[in-house]
Amino acid sequence: MTTAADRFAIKGFGPENLPYASFSPVDGKPRLGARLGNQAIDLSALADATGGLDRSVRAAISTSNLDALLAAGCEAWTALRAWLVDAVTTAGGDGIVADSSYPVDDILLHMPFTVADYVDYYASEHHASNVGKIFRPDEAPLLPNWKHLPVGYHGRSGSVIPSGQDFPRPKGLRPEQNGSPSFGPSRRLDIEAEMGFILGGSAPAGEVSVAAAAQHLFGVVLFNDWSARDIQAYEYVPLGPYLGKSFASTISLWVVPFEALSAARITPPARGPALAPYLNDEGEEPWGLDITMEVIVDGHTVSRPPVSALYWTAPQMIAHMTVNGAPLRPGDFFGSGTVSGPEKGQRGSFLELSWAGKEPFAVTPDTEMSFLTDGQTVTIRGTAPGPGGSTIDFGECTATVLPAT
Known part of the structure; x- marks a missing residue:
């Protein structure tokens, strides 16, 4: 039997990372997810399929972004991560994870949380x-x-x-x-x-x-x-x-x-x-x-x-x-x-x-160049060492400068 990590993990986005995001499938509603390889896991759907989460944590992930989870506090985050790591590394669990996931290329990403101060x-x-x-x-x-x-x-x-x-x-x-x-x-x-x-x-x-x-x-x-x-x-x-x-x-x-x-x-x-x-x-x-960033123009x-x-x-x-x-x-x-x-x-x-x-x-x-001209695109990437020689990938931060209005 294989695990979801065996089936889906790629360098930078293995079970050591599992970053969170607010995403929606095309024409779907925003939901809270986590990334394993090139799959975006719908956390609420996975919880429905596997159980094992405290009711309050389950409620915190049944939303469109991280706001409720941030408000729930550190104990909730720790419990969620432990449950998620277990779900993607349990032998025979790859099918359940697959049924709760969407290819990253087929989703839209949104602001992951509401910025307070x-x-x-x-x-x-x-x-x-x-x-x-x-x-x-x-x-x-x-x-x-x-x-x-x-x-x-x-x-x-x-x-x-x-x-x-x-x-x-x-x-x-x-x-x-x-x-x-x-x-x-x-x-x-x-x-x-x-x-x-x-x-x-x-x-x-x-x-x-x-x-x-x-x-x-x-x-x-x-x-x-x-x-x-x-x-x-x-x-x-x-x-x-x-x-x-x-x-x-x-x-x-x-x-x-x-x-x-x-x-x-x-x-x-x-x-x-x-x-x-x-x-x-x-x-x-x-x-x-120990994070190394890369600035790309x-x-x-x-x-x-x-x-x-x-x-x-x-x-x-x-x-x-x-x-x-x-x-x-x-x-x-x-x-x-x-x-x-x-x-x-x-x-x-x-x-x-x-x-x-x-x-x-x-x-x-x-x-x-010295400073930015209109039409230029800047992308920032970043990686960090993970446990056991793995890599933690932060994805990318990118935007293009448009002409002044």
Whole structure:
């Protein structure tokens, strides 16, 4: 007898991964599913066929997306994953899984959850240092606060859009040499290759510790926080980004459970100076992530940012966002900030790759670029090591830039 994993699993989408998604068969209703190989499993249908799920967990997956499961909390996620892994690895269960599944090529993917609050961080020391060198060449690259707290800003949750949804070039006020700004389409449209973290459970009074953060870390996606650098440059002092960021931020649509990343967890880079107690993770399990991203422009790879280089970890970012009493809600979402490594080919933004346009970078042997032109498509992919030498694949995060309206 064979298992569903034997029959369907492919590299990156085996039983070690089983990412979640909201999907619908063509002309069908959206439902919550999980991916095994190139099959999308209808979780509700599989539960009907096999049983074995607690009633509350069964209710949480009988919906169109992850919202109810996120609200159900960590115990429900753990129980669901254990049941699902068992279902796809049980001998003789491949037929039941097959009857509850649809080919990935024959489904439509939707936003996997409703974004509650959205925070974007600035967790890469290499990225922050590069930006500092570009804009403040005569000063220290990092501002004094950077190594004391995860710098971030509260963004617009409605601007988080699904992979595959194209968007028009944003418009706004742009700085000019004569001192008076002009209004028009952004001339310096950029990407930011990031990881996105989806939170669940509730902490109405805030103050989620680093140690307790794991209870709220549901899943991870690829994230492209598109940036209009010229609009951002004119508006961001003194309150920070606004129109330069709020037009579009793209997420991948297969949500990798944080539990699937156990083999990818590594020690983060060495830190100094000493951290405030609420951010101190000494003695805790390592929360760095060994994920390699790939930035692709019109089919050509231009960068491979390493998530392992992030200075701040996801639990530290959760601890920081709640330490002042700010509540945590199901569906809260935060981005890591641009992921960059120490090498030029590891930079996660075109601002860095082109050094603010002064050093155009190669896309092909015959073409160079600095910032995005209309019609260009950017795709971000990512993989992580899984248990037993397996691979965890995040799918892709993609969109095409359309002309300004």
